[in-house]
Amino acid sequence: MQNSISTPLANLHFPCFPGLRNLRLMACWCAVASVLISGSALAQTPGAAATPQVAPAATTSGLPDMTRIAAKLAPSVVNISVRGVRKVSTVGSTADDALAADADAAGPGGGSGDDAVLREFLKRFQQRFGALPPQLSLPVRGEGSGFIVRADGLILTNAHVVSDADEVVVKLTDRREFLAKVLGSDKLTDIAVLKIDAKNLPSVSLAPPRPLQVGEWVLAIGSPFGFESTVTAGVISATRRALPGDGSVPFIQTDAAINPGNSGGPLINMAGEVIGINAQIFTLSGGSQGVSFAIPMDVANRVAQQIVATGKVRHAKLGVGVQEVDQLLAESFRMPRPTGALVSEVTPAGAAARAGLQVGDVVLVANGQKISHAGDLSALVSLAQPRDRLELTVWRHGATVMLQTSMDDSKPEPLKTDSAPAATAIERLGLSVRVLKPDEQRGGDGLQGLVIEKVSGVAERAGVQAGDLLLAINTEVVTTPEQVRVCAGRPGRSMALLVLRDGARLFVPLRLG
Numbered sequence: 001m002q003n004s005i006s007t008p009l010a011n012l013h014f015p016c017f018p019g020l021r022n023l024r025l026m027a028c029w030c031a032v033a034s035v036l037i038s039g040s041a042l043a044q045t046p047g048a049a050a051t052p053q054v055a056p057a058a059t060t061s062g063l064p065d066m067t068r069i070a071a072k073l074a075p076s077v078v079n080i081s082v083r084g085v086r087k088v089s090t091v092g093s094t095a096d097d098a099l100a101a102d103a104d105a106a107g108p109g110g111g112s113g114d115d116a117v118l119r120e121f122l123k124r125f126q127q128r129f130g131a132l133p134p135q136l137s138l139p140v141r142g143e144g145s146g147f148i149v150r151a152d153g154l155i156l157t158n159a160h161v162v163s164d165a166d167e168v169v170v171k172l173t174d175r176r177e178f179l180a181k182v183l184g185s186d187k188l189t190d191i192a193v194l195k196i197d198a199k200n201l202p203s204v205s206l207a208p209p210r211p212l213q214v215g216e217w218v219l220a221i222g223s224p225f226g227f228e229s230t231v232t233a234g235v236i237s238a239t240r241r242a243l244p245g246d247g248s249v250p251f252i253q254t255d256a257a258i259n260p261g262n263s264g265g266p267l268i269n270m271a272g273e274v275i276g277i278n279a280q281i282f283t284l285s286g287g288s289q290g291v292s293f294a295i296p297m298d299v300a301n302r303v304a305q306q307i308v309a310t311g312k313v314r315h316a317k318l319g320v321g322v323q324e325v326d327q328l329l330a331e332s333f334r335m336p337r338p339t340g341a342l343v344s345e346v347t348p349a350g351a352a353a354r355a356g357l358q359v360g361d362v363v364l365v366a367n368g369q370k371i372s373h374a375g376d377l378s379a380l381v382s383l384a385q386p387r388d389r390l391e392l393t394v395w396r397h398g399a400t401v402m403l404q405t406s407m408d409d410s411k412p413e414p415l416k417t418d419s420a421p422a423a424t425a426i427e428r429l430g431l432s433v434r435v436l437k438p439d440e441q442r443g444g445d446g447l448q449g450l451v452i453e454k455v456s457g458v459a460e461r462a463g464v465q466a467g468d469l470l471l472a473i474n475t476e477v478v479t480t481p482e483q484v485r486v487c488a489g490r491p492g493r494s495m496a497l498l499v500l501r502d503g504a505r506l507f508v509p510l511r512l513g
Contacts, residue, residue: 064217069272070231075173075202076148077221077265079228080157080180080194082165084140140164145222145265146194147274148203149304153178153196156304157264158279158295159185162192170196173229184307188248188315188382188410190279190295191303192264204266207273209298212239212252220256220278220292222265232257234290241293242375243280248315248382250375251293252276258292267294276300299383316384316407319350322374325362333362334398340364341374343394355392355405364400365393381407423453424481428488429495429510430457433470433481448479449500458510464497471505472498 144161148154155170162168168180178196185192219233234256241251254267258278267276276294283289306313322341330338340362346352357363363371367390371377384390386409394401423434432454440451449469452459472478473487474496487495496507 064270066217066219066231066233066270069219069268069270070221072272073204073266073268074221074229074231076204077173077229078146078148078155079171079223079226080144080146080161080264081169081171082140082142082144082162082167084164084166086138086140086164143223143226143261144263145261145278146170147221147264147266147277148201149206151199151201151203153198153201154308155180155194155196156277156300157192157194158277159187159190159192161264162194163187168194170194171228172201184311184313186303186307186313188313189299189303190249191277191300191307191313193304193307204268205273206297206301207269207271207275212236212275212296214238217270218254218256218275219268220254220258220262220265221268222258222262222278224257224259224261224288226261230262237291240376240379242373242378243293248379249295249299250379251279252296254292254294255290256292257288257290259288260286302383314386315382315410316386316388317350317410318352318377318381318390318405318407319347320352320357321345322363322377324374333360333395335362335395340371340395341377351390351405351408355390355403357392357394357403357405358396360396361401362395363392364395367391382410386410424485425454426481426484426488427457428512429484429497430455430459430461431464431470431484433484435480448477450478450481450484452499458512459497459508462508462510464499464508464510465501467501469500470497471500 142161142165144157146155146157146161149156162182162185165182168182169177170180171177176198178198180194180196183193183195214236216236217233218236219231221229221231224230224232234254236252237255238253239250241253243249243251252267252275256267258281262278263280265278266274267278269275275297277297277300278292278294280293281288282291282293303313321344323344325333325335325338325340325342327338329342330336333342343352343357343359343361343363346357346359363377365371366377366380369376369380371380381390384407386407388407390405390407392403392405394403423432425432431452433450433452436449436451449471452464452466452468452470455464455466470478470484473484476483476487478484478487493512495510495512497510498505498507
């Protein structure tokens with residue numbers, strides 16, 4: 001399967017129900033808070049409460065004693081509850097289509113078991129009562145975990161835990177509650193940083209960067225299904241695991257029980273250090289089945305430091321599509337064994353093209369790091385900074401070739417364009433419209449109209465959206481603001497606007513009173 005180096009994090013949170021036959025990758029909806037992040041941006045403030053030092057777990061009958069670790073770190077783990085509003089488009093041909101499209105666009109936090117119930121409700125509503133408004137605003141509630149990384153109230157969690165949240169409440173183990181400010185989040189790596197107004201809080205220690213060993217004992221603390229300060233244990237099952245549709249993070253795989261509500265909580269080693277942030281599970285049932293994934297702490301630390309410093313995160317982009325090399329492909333390219341990332345696409349004028357990378361090349365080494373799988377290259381690039389140098393060793397025509405380039409920004413600054421024509425306000429309709437710019441003209445298919453810049457009043461209540469293309473009022477085609485003004489001045493208690501939205505035409509009725 002092809003992985004794009006610049007592809008944003010895919011939506012990995014799917015509704016899960018008992019009896020579901022297909023394996024589902026699910027973002028664990030709920031988090032735990034508290035981890036002390038080293039480095040200049042997240043270093044502990046002077047005079048703050050000291051991070052508890054935990055002695056390595058002693059063994060009893062060959063098994064580690066985790067009681068001291070759990071007792072020391074549990075106060076640093078928090079429960080996070082969120083409330084907000086999620087806008088759902090109903091423009092699809094059916095409620096199923098509309099909600100499915102909305103869930104796809106929602107990001108890692110989008111979609112839940114409630115979507116299936118809502119989808120069925122909307123479907124039955126349409127069958128009985130007819131069409132729905134173009135857009136519905138639905139309340140969002142969720143819980144997660146997080147951990148305190150600095151004694152002055154800095155908290156790490158998953159981005160999907162606080163997605164679409166208007167209000168974020170952090171609850172400590174002593175039952176105090178605080179309204180939290182979201183300093184920033186990064187959907188690509190699923191990391192978010194929160195801040196609460198508190199001092200002298202217990203915080204966790206972060207493990208120094210080092211290779212993790214498969215078989216190491218680990219424990220997780222979080223709020224599965226709302227049960228706060230729950231401790232589970234297991235081992236590291238695998239490292240640098242790439243998940244389907246998500247090659248940006250080299251996940252830690254563990255068999256420690258992780259369930260909905262654990263998202264954002266810490267994964268801890270036997271030295272009492274946080275090595276990862278619990279994020280996702282593979283499941284048939286919606287609960288833990290021994291296959292869970294955590295974001296490595298070195299990845300989370302780099303992202304968090306950028307958020308604290310600037311409020312946003314920048315990622316590099318190489319401009320290639322890559323896929324795994326299996327035995328048959330290795331034989332086709334005369335490779336001694338299957339390894340590396342096979343280049344299947346090169347973006348014109350991108351960083352890879354400037355380096356001379358070609359379709360059919362196999363990347364074996366990047367900046368001195370061996371590339372065993374396609375996901376290794378994806379993770380290395382996405383966690384780098386724009387303009388970072390990248391040195392590649394590639395396999396081409398039976399021999400190795402050395403290439404180098406400077407990486408691009410995954411979100412480049414938008415190009416400056418001619419300013420848009422001034423918008424004209426039509427107060428009676430609650431619209432502000434403007435003519436199309438030359439590069440927006442749809443002359444090829446004869447489609448003309450007016451861009452709706454702002455909505456308010458009756459138009460907003462009816463579900464008209466900024467960005468819609470106004471084609472006609474009732475049955476009269478409109479191509480100038482003056483035509484709209486004339487139509488709006490006519491007597492009548494209602495008016496129908498024909499708009500184009502996401503490639504679909506629909507009439508939106510306005511009640512003018």
